[in-house]
Structures are given as structure tokens and as C-alpha cells.
Amino acid sequence: MRRRTRLRGARVVLPSGVLENGEIVVADGLIESAGPTAEPVEPVGPVEPVGPVGPVEPAAGDAVHDLSGHWLVPGFVDMHVHGGGGASYMSGDPGQALRVAAFHRAHGTTTTMASLVTASHEELLRSVDALAGLVEDGVLTGIHLEGPYLSRARCGAHDPDLLREPDRGEVDALLRAGRGTVRMVTLAPELAGGVDLVRQLVDGGVLAAVGHTDGTHRETQAAIGAGASVATHLFNAMRSVHHREPGPVTALLQDSDVVVELINDGVHLHPGTVNLAFAAAGAERVAFITDAMGAAGMPDGVYPLGPMTARVEGGIARLADGDSIAGSTLTLDRALRTAVRDNHLPITDAVRALSTTPARALGLGDRVGAIAPGLRADLVVLDADLRVAGVLWGGRWVGEAPPRRIRPDGR
Numbered sequence: 111m112r113r114r115t116r117l118r119g120a121r122v123v124l125p126s127g128v129l130e131n132g133e134i135v136v137a138d139g140l141i142e143s144a145g146p147t148a149e150p151v152e153p154v155g156p157v158e159p160v161g162p163v164g165p166v167e168p169a170a171g172d173a174v175h176d177l178s179g180h181w182l183v184p185g186f187v188d189m190h191v192h193g194g195g196g197a198s199y200m201s202g203d204p205g206q207a208l209r210v211a212a213f214h215r216a217h218g219t220t221t222t223m224a225s226l227v228t229a230s231h232e233e234l235l236r237s238v239d240a241l242a243g244l245v246e247d248g249v250l251t252g253i254h255l256e257g258p259y260l261s262r263a264r265c266g267a268h269d270p271d272l273l274r275e276p277d278r279g280e281v282d283a284l285l286r287a288g289r290g291t292v293r294m295v296t297l298a299p300e301l302a303g304g305v306d307l308v309r310q311l312v313d314g315g316v317l318a319a320v321g322h323t324d325g326t327h328r329e330t331q332a333a334i335g336a337g338a339s340v341a342t343h344l345f346n347a348m349r350s351v352h353h354r355e356p357g358p359v360t361a362l363l364q365d366s367d368v369v370v371e372l373i374n375d376g377v378h379l380h381p382g383t384v385n386l387a388f389a390a391a392g393a394e395r396v397a398f399i400t401d402a403m404g405a406a407g408m409p410d411g412v413y414p415l416g417p418m419t420a421r422v423e424g425g426i427a428r429l430a431d432g433d434s435i436a437g438s439t440l441t442l443d444r445a446l447r448t449a450v451r452d453n454h455l456p457i458t459d460a461v462r463a464l465s466t467t468p469a470r471a472l473g474l475g476d477r478v479g480a481i482a483p484g485l486r487a488d489l490v491v492l493d494a495d496l497r498v499a500g501v502l503w504g505g506r507w508v509g510e511a512p513p514r515r516i517r518p519d520g521r
Contacts, residue, residue: 112137112138113137113171113172113173114135114136114137114142114172114173115135115136115137115172115173115175115487115502115505116133116134116135116136116172116173116174116175117133117134117135117136117175117177117182117489117491118131118132118133118134118147118148118174118175118176118177119131119132119133119147119176119177119178119179119180120132120134120177120178120180120181120182120491121180121181121182122134122144122181122182122183122481123181123182123183123184123457123458123461123481124144124480124481124482125466125480125481125482127458128457128458129144129145129146131146131147132144132145132146132147132182133145133146133147133148134182134481134489136487136489136502136505137505138505139486139487139504139505139506140483140484140485140486140487140505141481141482141483141484141485141486141487141489142483143483144481144482144483177491179493179494180491180492180493180494180499181457181491181492181493181494181496182481182489182490182491182492183218183446183457183461183464183465183481183489183490183492184461184465184466184478184479184480184481184485184488184489184490185218185219185220185221185465185478185488185489185490185501185502185503186217186218186219186220186221186442186443186446186464186465186490187219187220187221187222187251187397187464187465187468187469187472187474187478187479188214188219188221188222188223188399188400188442188468189223189254189294189340189371189397189399189468189471189472190223190225190254190256190342190343190371190399190400190401191210191214191219191222191223191224191225191399191400191401191402192225192226192227192256192401192402192403192404192415192437193206193210193402193403193404193405193406193437194209194210194213194214194400194402194403194404194406194407194441195209195210195212195213195214195404195406195407195408196209196404196405196407196408196413197209197210197213197404198210198403198404198414198415198416199224199225199226199237199241200226200227200229200237200414200415200416201237202233202236202237202240202241203240204240204241204243204244207224207240207241207244207249207250208244208249210222210224210404211244211249211250213406213407214400214402214406214441214442215501215503215508216498216501216508216509217441217442217443217444217498218441218442218443218446218490218498218501219400219441219442220478220488220490220501220502220503220504221251221468221469221472221474221478221479221488222250222251223250223251223252223253223254223293223294223472224241224244224245224250224252224253224254225253225254225255225256225401226238226241226253226254226255226256226257226416227256227257227267227268227415227416227417227418228256228257228258228260228265228268228269228272228273228416228417229258229269229272229416229417230272231280231283231284233417234255234258234284235283235284235287238253238255238284238287238288238291238292239287239288241253241288241291242287242288242289242291245288245291246289246291250291251293251472251474252291252292252293252294252472253288253291253292253293254292254293254294254295254296255284255292255294255295255296256268256296256321256322256342257272257273257296257297257322258272258273258274259273259274259275259276259295259297259298259301259304259307260273260296260297260298260321260322260323261273261298261300261301261322261323261324261325263324264298264322264323264324264347264348264349265322265347266322266346266347266434266435266436267415267418267420267429267434267435267436267437268322268416268418269416269417269418272417275301275302275303275304276297276301276302276303276304276306276307277303278303278306278307278310281295281307281310281311285314285316290315292316293316293317293472294316294317294318294319294340294472295307295311295316295317295318295319296319296320296321296322296340296342297318297319297320297321297323298320298321298322298323298324298325299320299323299325299329299330299332299333299338300323300324300325300326300329304325304329304333305332305333305336308333308336308337308338309336309337311337312336312337312338317339317340317471317472318333318336318337318338318339318340319338319339319340319341319342319371320333320334320338320340320341320342320348320358320362321341321342321343321347321348322342322347322348323347323348323349323358324348324349325348325349325357325358326349326355326357326358327355327356327357327358327360327361329358330357330358330361330362331361331365334361334362334365334367334368338368339367339368339369339471340368340369340370340371340471341358341362341363341368341369341370341371342371343371343372343373343378343399343401344359344362344363344370344371344372344387345359345372345378345379345383345387346373346378346379346435363387363390363391364390366395368391368395369395369396369397369467369468369470369471370387370391370395370396370397371397371398371399372384372387372396372397372398372399372463373398373399373400373401373438373440374398374440374445374448374449374453375400375438375439375440375444375445375448376448376452377426377435377438378401378435378438381452381453384449384453385453385454385455388453388455388459388463393455393458393459393460393462393463393467394462394466394467395467396462396463396467397463397467397468397471398442398445398446398449398460398463398464398468399468400438400440400441400442400445401437401438401440402437402438402439402440402441403415403420403427403436403437403438403439405420405422405427405439406438406439406440406441407439407441408422408439409422410422410423410424410425412430413427415427415436415437418430418436419431420436420437422439425439426439427439442464443490443492443496443497443498445464446460446461446464446492446496447495447496447497449463449464450496465478465479465480466479466480467479486504486505487502487504487505488502488503488504489501489502490502
């Protein structure tokens with residue numbers, strides 16, 4: 111007998127809008143249907159979790175969960191994250207990488223990239239090789255190289271001594287080490303060979319992202335014309351807008367083929383700046399990211415960030431030997447709350463920026479990023495305060511059982 115999980119009574123955020131009193135049916139790890147709550151279905155047998163991470167379903171028949179008073183949204187997609195839970199992707203340790211992914215998954219991020227900061231060629235090769243297996247196993251969706259081909263003038267928390275101009279042979283070696291798992295590379299297009307690197311990446315099926323750049327409006331347009339399609343944390347670590355030299359920000363916002371990342375933690379960007387990006391690009395082109403480092407979810411203190419060191423005070427990470435912001439301690443569930451409460455965005459727009467848009471940018475829109483039949487059953491249950499109450503990853507509950515379940519008699 112095919113067993114299903116039925117999630118009913120929640121306010122469901124669908125691509126078409128909010129469905130009140132909706133019911134999502136999950137089977138074999140996929141969303142089978144999404145629509146209004148149907149007639150009661152009585153589960154047969156006890157409804158108990160089978161382990162710390164596993165499906166919650168009865169011995170026979172359907173598992174039916176009453177989510178009245180909750181929201182149900184698609185799993186979040188983070189296309190730019192370095193660490194969390196005290197662990198880092200840059201460590202090159204698969205065990206740490208698993209901890210990072212598990213930490214963010216508990217906060218609703220069911221699809222995650224592994225972002226690496228600027229380092230020596232040898233260290234990047236080791237890290238890429240170590241993470242490739244986790245991509246192949248489905249734990250991570252890909253590897254993101256943020257550097258080393260970045261502007262010294264806009265290096266942010268990247269070691270300026272390790273920044274360098276693009277080298278075709280070095281890039282080819284990194285892509286070979288990744289065995290097809292390197293999905294995105296951030297670069298400054300004004301560097302010698304920068305636009306050629308964009309073409310090299312795009313020809314190899316890798317996303318080219320513009321970031322950490324002091325380039326002009328024209329130089330940025332040249333990169334977009336060559337195929338660059340992502341703006342790495344727009345506004346941060348790039349030349350500011352000037353009325354006679356609009357710079358990269360304006361070029362990236364104006365092009366309809368570019369998805370712009372935003373770090374919506376209330377620190378990196380003023381709420382008015384976030385709203386400006388939405389007004390210019392629309393939710394279909396904005397992707398919320400965390401850019402989180404290992405200190406996410408941890409107490410204040412000193413933490414590594416690749417070859418650099420960051421100090422965290424009041425949840426804000428800065429370089430230990432300067433004032434530059436060093437990534438964030440953000441999780442995407444907090445980015446959602448900030449979007450709705452501080453930016454006053456409709457929850458449909460916030461969810462699109464958290465899930466649908468980044469999934470599409472990564473070429474995963476036919477698998478994840480929305481609540482629709484046939485997509486993977488990555489779902490996040492939120493309480494009335496938009497805090498995570500339960501997460502389904504591929505149809506399996508992460509951690510403990512969902513917030514409530516209906517009685518066997520259907521009430």
C-alpha cells in the first residue's frame with residue numbers, strides 16, 4: 111500500500127498566491143497534489159517518528175497532520191553560504207560540511223550551495239575535491255567559488271594578498287577537481303581577462319556572478335553581455351551608484367536576465383535599499399541569501415573565515431583586524447521575517463525570493479523552489495510568528511515530528 115503524508119489546514123504559499131486551509135499530499139518524496147483541504151482521512155495506526163531524521167507516518171495508511179494556524183511554504187534555496195553551526199565549508203572537512211548543511215536545514219534551507227572564499231590554488235583544489243562528493247550524494251546542490259578573481263579595492267573579507275587575475279588553466283583545474291559540481295564563480299569583470307573568464311565559465315555550464323567589483327557601468331554591461339547572470343550580494347562590496355557613473359549596481363538591476371542576491375539581515379542593507387531592489391528588479395529577480403559564516407547560530411566570539419579571522423559582536427561579524435563586515439550570521443527563516451515585518455513585503459514576494467527565484471537561477475526550477483505537483487517535497491512549516499515549526503526534506507521530517515497531528519478519529 112502506498113503511504114502518503116497529508117498536511118492540511120495551513121495557509122499554503124503557492125506560486126499563484128496564498129491558499130487558505132490548504133492540503134498538500136506527499137508521496138515517495140514528491141508533492142503529489144496541492145489544493146483545498148479535502149474530506150477527513152483517518153490514519154491507521156500510531157503516528158510516531160521513526161528516528162531523529164526520518165519520515166513520520168503510520169504503520170499503514172496515510173499520516174495526516176493538522177497544521178491549522180500555521181503557514182506552509184517551499185523549502186528555502188540558499189545560493190550563497192559559507193558556514194553555520196560552528197562549522198565551515200572552507201575547512202575542506204566533509205564532516206564540517208555536513209554540520210553546516212544540517213544547521214541551515216533546521217532553519218528551512220533544504221537546498222544549499224557550498225561557498226568558498228579566496229584562498230591559494232592548492233587549498234581551493236582540496237576544498238573543491240572534498241565537497242564534490244557531498245554534491246554527488248545530494249547533500250549539497252553545488253559549489254560556489256567566491257573569488258579569487260576579485261577587486262582589491264572591494265575585497266571585503268577576502269585576503270587581498272591572495273587575490274589574482276583570472277587564469278584559464280587554474281580555472282580549468284578547479285572545474286576538473288569539482289567533477290561538474292562547481293556551479294557558480296563570482297568575479298570582478300574589470301580585471302584583465304575578466305570578461306573572457308565569464309565566457310569560459312558560461313561555455314562550461316557554470317554561472318558567472320559579478321561581485322566584489324570596482325568596475326564601471328560599461329564593464330559590468332560587458333560581463334552581462336558575455337553571459338554573467340548573477341549579482342553577488344548586490345550593493346555590498348561593489349562600487350556605489352553615482353549620477354554620472356552609475357556603476358555595476360545600476361547595470362545589474364536594469365538587465366532582465368540577471369538575478370540579484372540580497373543579504374536581508376538588517377545590517378548589510380537598509381530596508382529602503384532592499385525595497386529599491388524589489389521595485390527595480392521584482393521578486394522574480396531577487397534572491398535572498400545568507401552569506402553566513404561558521405558563527406551563524408553560535409555565541410559571540412572569534413571565528414575563522416578561510417584564511418581570515420572574524421570577530422562576532424552582537425551577532426554582527428567583522429574582520430578581527432578591521433571594520434569590514436565579514437559575511438553574516440543570518441539564516442533564511444530570519445531573512446523571511448525581516449522581509450515581511452521590516453520591508454513590508456507580501457509573503458508571496460518574500461517566498462519567491464527565498465525559494466523560487468534562486469532555484470530558477472541555479473537551473474533547479476523543475477525540481478525545487480515551489481509547492482507544485484511533481485516537485486520534491488521540500489516544505490517548511492511556520493507558526494503564526496513565521497518561525498520554523500517543522501521541515502520536510504525530500505518528504506522526510508527533519509528532526510522531531512511536526513508541530514501537531516490530528517487524532518486518529520480525524521478531529
